[in-house]
Amino acid sequence: MLGLQNKLFPNMYKLPHYTADNQEDLLEFMHNNTFITLVGFDGEFPVATQVPVKTIVDGETIKLIGHIMTKTDHCKAFEHNPNVMAIFTGPHAYISASVYEHPASASTWNYKTVQAKGIIRLLSSEETYHVIRDLTNKYEDPETSPAAFNKMDEAYIQKHLKAITGFEILVTQLDHVFKMSQNHSAKNKESIIEHLEKTNDVLAQEVAKEMKRNL
Template sequence: MAGGLKNISAYLRFMYNVPHFKTSAHADVVAFMHAHPFITLCGINEHSQPVATHIPVLIEERNDKLFLLAHVMRKQEHTKAFEANPNVLAIFSGAHSYVSASWYENKQVASTWNYQAVHARGILQFLDDAGLYNVLKKLTANFEQHADSPSLVEKMDEQYMQHNMKAIAAFEIELTDVQHVFKLSQNRDEKSYNNIIETLGTKDADAQSIAATMQSRKSTIFPS
């Protein structure tokens, strides 16, 4: 892909595109993807109808390109669609929360919703049996996060593995386009920004997560 994925700004063409709600740091976008690996994977079937499924993915960076590794069950509608049309969209999403204009200094404006999301387009390629086994090993090791876990693929019964592998297909997606929105009230004045953080901090887990992210980014938005 021309320019590589490190030039994130070159690919901000189709998603909600307001400069306030972007980051120029490639590492921030990739970190968000790693932190939210349970994605919605979308495609188009042979009848031009949209399909989607929800799966965990492993993210790998090779020579300035990003790849997603995952597996799905065989003979599913989405699997057949991916076989017929390898062009897919992976959606990474995180915490989100309503933000009331009553928390702003100027309260006579529209309320909004804060959230973070990444949309990643790419080309899906199914893998052979050896590739499937390798993907299963990588996925399990990544999410178990313990080298001594008895649930690692290499510690499972070989007959059990071979039997279950017949029902699933592994693939990798080479990403060709990555877009993001980190909508976190960056367009508000500092007092309103602080009020939003304080109020979200008293609400549910998603709101508290948004508040924590806003707090962590405050120094870049309002440098002293």
Template sequence: MYDLPDYKEKNDEVIKQFINDNPFAFISGCDKDNKPIATQIPVFIEEENGKKILRGHIMKNTDHHLTFLHNPNVLVVFTGHHTYVSATWYSNPHMASTWNYMSVHAKGLIKFLDDEALIDILRKTTLHFEGYNKQSSTYFDNVDEAFKQKLMKLIVAFEIEVTSLEHVFKLSQDRDAESYKNIKAKLTEQGGDGEIIACEMEKRTQELFPDSKNQK
């Protein structure tokens, strides 16, 4: 991950919210033969006793489950919207084009949990994705008991104590005010991911260019 000061977020709550908004993360590690393995699953962050903990569940006895049993060191990658940025939008267009994106990397040690913890995680997962509607038919407590018991035999809960949390929110912070304004305008015109990245850039306009006016 690039470790450049221009692309760092000063507010820890913004980083935490980014993780909450993008829970479908890549979790990766290395197996007994030092071959990389990765899977993508929903993961939730919580804080306990001053520590950041990631929790989720995976299928039992798969290659990634066996890998993490052998080697508990994991990397969890949370990614968000991203978009191409053309150098033709800069005040000086004779430069390299680039890509704007937001990403958080969490390193830590994975530990597998018991069935009681699995029930708690499944409750949180279904509640989160059902919009906190406990009346939903897919909320864990409302699912048929026989089906729940069958499901729970196939999956296992885990938690990861985060030992390192790094991020890159690359949003053209290193560009001059004129370029920044033009990039926002071009991305907004695109709609989709471009417009979303432009909104993230707009949130940071005043902090980056406090003496500039009409940056919108």
């Protein structure tokens, strides 16, 4: 669909049966898992921060929009080196081989992740204002929420805006792993799902739901 480099075997644990059928599945995952780890490089060490983003698709272009605190190590790194990677993650769970038809084998971990590499551009104060407004409106209903952006005092917004820098990432490459025991027998999958559903682990239960959808 989009004019991006999407390697079949990038530097990830990625095998054909752990990949999505099309890029729309990746974009849906990105839209549903908006709290990312944003990674850059300051010339000596990797730097990272966790931030919510909005994924915008415009024709052949994918952009990630968000904001970070100004004068932090990661903000300074992004100023000097615009090459970044955004890591999207979803529910994950330990999968014990004890529930397999043949349990004397390796256990594993089920998970879904998308890595979006791209070029970051730090935004002006005016652009940052619009980013904060758009992100707030994504989670707070402008019509009904008392915490909506349009309910905030303008002086309050301008005061806090001084400490924030918006960003826009032009995505140039998408890599992913959607590992949900696709290489196992139907009986193994059913046993894994049953086991995960019985745990008190919310993430494990979400993995079970995902596996059920794929049966």
